[in-house]
Amino acid sequence: MRRMDKKLKLLTYGCQMNVADSERMAGLLRQIGYTLTDDADDADLILINTCCVRATAEDKVFGQIGRFKALKRLKPSLILGVAGCMAQKEGANLIKRAPHVDFVLGTGQSCEVARVVQSLEEMRNAQCVMRNDSDSTSRSHVVDVSNVSGDIPVEVFPLRGGHVSTFVPIMYGCNNFCTYCIVPYVRGRERSRKPEEIFAEVKQAVAEGFKEITLLGQNVNSYAGGMTFAELLTAVDNIAGVERLRFMTSHPKDLSDELIAAIAGGRHICEHIHLPVQYGSDKILKRMNRVYTVENYLRLVEKIRAAVPHVSLTTDLIVGFPGETDDDLQETLEFLRAVQFDAAFTFIYSKRSGTPAATFPAQVDDETKHRRLDALMKVQNEISLAKNRALVDSTVEVLVEGASKTDDKIFTGRTRSNKLVLFAHGDERAGDLINVKITQAQTWLLKGEVHVLQNF
Numbered sequence: 001m002r003r004m005d006k007k008l009k010l011l012t013y014g015c016q017m018n019v020a021d022s023e024r025m026a027g028l029l030r031q032i033g034y035t036l037t038d039d040a041d042d043a044d045l046i047l048i049n050t051c052c053v054r055a056t057a058e059d060k061v062f063g064q065i066g067r068f069k070a071l072k073r074l075k076p077s078l079i080l081g082v083a084g085c086m087a088q089k090e091g092a093n094l095i096k097r098a099p100h101v102d103f104v105l106g107t108g109q110s111c112e113v114a115r116v117v118q119s120l121e122e123m124r125n126a127q128c129v130m131r132n133d134s135d136s137t138s139r140s141h142v143v144d145v146s147n148v149s150g151d152i153p154v155e156v157f158p159l160r161g162g163h164v165s166t167f168v169p170i171m172y173g174c175n176n177f178c179t180y181c182i183v184p185y186v187r188g189r190e191r192s193r194k195p196e197e198i199f200a201e202v203k204q205a206v207a208e209g210f211k212e213i214t215l216l217g218q219n220v221n222s223y224a225g226g227m228t229f230a231e232l233l234t235a236v237d238n239i240a241g242v243e244r245l246r247f248m249t250s251h252p253k254d255l256s257d258e259l260i261a262a263i264a265g266g267r268h269i270c271e272h273i274h275l276p277v278q279y280g281s282d283k284i285l286k287r288m289n290r291v292y293t294v295e296n297y298l299r300l301v302e303k304i305r306a307a308v309p310h311v312s313l314t315t316d317l318i319v320g321f322p323g324e325t326d327d328d329l330q331e332t333l334e335f336l337r338a339v340q341f342d343a344a345f346t347f348i349y350s351k352r353s354g355t356p357a358a359t360f361p362a363q364v365d366d367e368t369k370h371r372r373l374d375a376l377m378k379v380q381n382e383i384s385l386a387k388n389r390a391l392v393d394s395t396v397e398v399l400v401e402g403a404s405k406t407d408d409k410i411f412t413g414r415t416r417s418n419k420l421v422l423f424a425h426g427d428e429r430a431g432d433l434i435n436v437k438i439t440q441a442q443t444w445l446l447k448g449e450v451h452v453l454q455n456f
């Protein structure tokens with residue numbers, strides 16, 4: 001008889017898309033008797049959902065896989081699986097490098113996780129597993145990275161983490177082929193989910209008590225599931241119980257006037273757009289294949305701010321891209337001063353084999369990359385701080401998330417503009433929408449006092 005009290009330790013690396021994929025795989029594994037545990041020692045199955053966007057993310061995963069080798073020796077029945085982008089990229093190489101891994105599932109095969117785990121369980125139960133840790137062709141190994149644009153696992157509701165905010169993927173993959181990015185190679189071409197599946201999942205999340213929904217995709221603006229993304233967003237905005245609605249990520253080339261109008265006219269659509277620019281000089285943007293210019297981007301920002309006056313804009317930036325000079329960096333610093341982003345997530349360019357940029361000449365050395373990153377962060381941090389200081393003495397609506405990690409008397413929440421707010425805890429509960437008067441501003445957060453508790 002199949003055991004229904006098995007424990008799953010799930011480790012997730014990388015972006016929100018991976019978080020959502022992990023929740024979906026946990027939903028599938030729940031159907032065959034797995035519940036989540038925080039304790040790897042207690043687990044019957046350890047599943048690592050991986051990222052390969054930067055080399056550091058891969059190093060972390062290999063470190064983690066190595067640490068589980070001793071655990072596998074102590075507990076031979078333990079199943080260890082690797083899924084996600086790095087699994088897609090490495091395939092059978094992962095087994096060669098770490099033969100104690102039992103299965104490797106690519107991004108298009110995550111919907112197969114329960115079937116694969118069940119087949120491994122059955123092999124173990126029948127005691128016909130030919131285990132030989134030095135033999136990567138052992139029959140106990142499963143490697144499936146066959147179809148990078150495989151089926152979307154829609155038939156299961158995810159096992160969601162958290163209580164207040166959650167992600168709902170609306171599309172998978174990317175067609176853009178930015179020259180530095182490995183995503184189109186490890187997540188395949190764009191596939192959009194059907195609107196009715198998305199609506200059903202949003203309603204289910206609301207029924208579970210979630211107040212804030214973030215629609216997710218590598219490039220949500222090119223959603224093509226039978227309606228435009230703007231239409232989809234408006235339809236989700238009208239689902240009863242959705243208190244806040246967000247989306248990410250948007251490619252600037254696809255952010256339409258229709259979408260800007262939908263945000264401006266939305267009821268629960270938050271006034272926050274994460275709009276990765278990646279760089280602030282035309283020369284580098286062209287080399288990145290971002291297919292817009294600095295001027296296009298600035299015009300787009302003007303249009304957004306005209307339609308949604310209090311919008312908060314955040315971005316991603318990469319420094320140290322091949323061919324970057326100090327003059328390019330200066331242009332980018334000027335660009336940052338011109339746009340006045342609320343925040344920017346800054347990254348050092350990481351060479352990914354298989355992408356065009358990995359073979360570009362004039363790769364930038366590490367010391368220069370770090371110097372340029374510091375310069376970029378210094379300018380952006382000054383802007384972020386000034387933007388946050390402008391909010392002192394104003395009252396903002398905050399969705400309460402719960403106690404802070406370091407002090408249970410302090411609660412955290414987020415504004416509609418996605419700024420983190422800390423405040424002294426009174427009667428509030430996670431999921432409440434409250435008014436907070438901002439009293440202090442820092443670069444990455446605001447502090448405040450609860451103003452008036454509202455019944456929404």
Ligand code: SF4
Pocket residue numbers: 174175176177178181182183184218219251
């Ligand atoms: S839009 Fe560019 S950076 Fe974003 S996932 Fe696609 S290829 Fe990567």
